[in-house]
Amino acid sequence: MTGDVWAAGDAYEAYVGRWSRRVAPLFVEWLGVPAGRRWLDAGCGTGALSSAIxxxxxxxxxxxxxxxxFLRSALDATRVAGDAAALPLRDGAFDAVVSGLALNFVPDPARAVAEFTRVAAPGAVVAAYVWNYASGMQMMRHFWDVAAPDRDEGARFPICREDALREAWSRAGLDEVRTRAIEIPTVFAGFDDYWTPFLGATGPAPAYLAGLDSGERSRIRDALRRRLPATAxxxxxxxxxxxxxxxxxxAG
Structure with a gap:
């Protein structure tokens, strides 16, 4: 993984895990894997995707x-400590290999996709989803535009583009490669519901904020309060x- 802080499961859930839990069921439905199959959730985090499966x-x-x-929070699955780019699992062991919101945090995404393919059984589905940081994550887009435009996660994570994902899957030798966008509403119950998760120091934006002095944090908070579109x-x-x-x- 990168140098981002990933230590507190509760902080992650408040920041972005709650939104991942809305994407995960739509992703699983799209895959259409029959019941009773053996799945690998690589980079399972706090278990949003495992729970949806x-x-x-x-x-x-x-x-x-x-x-x-994170593994202590992922209570719905058998949990194994390991790296997505060096999976501690045998070849061809799974009917479906999936990853949710994790691939961009692996230093070498191509190596991770190769590992996903290695542990997949012949005919197995290999799939992933990542946030569209470039244009689709409004909560983060507003934050970075105010806090540090030069640290834009869209530029930082080139794998988080449709064409890059398609190319990575094709280069891994996978067949029937398809992509799609999944969009969900993210409605915050007031400014504090938006802002407080950024104080949890878990994830790129909260980790960046935690490294600033109190004056700069206050500047960012006040600018966001003015900028965000609030209803009556x-x-x-x-x-x-x-x-x-x-x-x-x-297969075969």
Whole structure:
């Protein structure tokens, strides 16, 4: 993983995990994997994707993540500590290999996709989704535009583009490669509901904010309060978009 702080499961849930839990069921439905299959959730985090898999029907799910704190939160799956780019799992062991919001945090995404393919059984689905940082994550777009435009996550994570995902899956030798956008509403119940998760120091933006002095944090907070579109009731209605990709390992 990169140098971003990934230590507190509760802080992650408040910041972006709650929105991942809305994307995950749509992603699982798109894959259409029959019930009773064996799944790998690579970079399982706090278990949003694993939970969606299990909610879709009977399944055997193994979750792999390097963060012990996140693994303690992922209660719905068999948990294994490990790196997505060096999976501690045998070849051809899974009917579906998936990853949610993790691929861009692996220093070498191509190596991770190769590992996903290695542990997939012949004919298995290999799929992932990542946030569309360039234009689809309004909560982060507003933050970086105010805090540090030169640290834009869209530029930082080139794998988080439709064409890059399609190319990575094709280069891994996967067949039937498809992509799609998944968009969800992200409605915050007032400014504090938006701002407080940025104080949790978990994830790129909160980690950046934690390294600033109190005066700069106050400047960013006040500028965001003025900038964000609030309704008459105080709600802040934004949207979040993810890019999803899927392919199939050659059978036989």
């Amino acid at each position: 299990l909610a879709s029907g009977p399944a055997d799910v193994v979750g792999v993540d390097p963060s012990q704190s 009731s105080g709600d802040i209605a934004l949207t979040a978009s993810a890019w999803a990709v899927r392919g199939r390992k050659t």
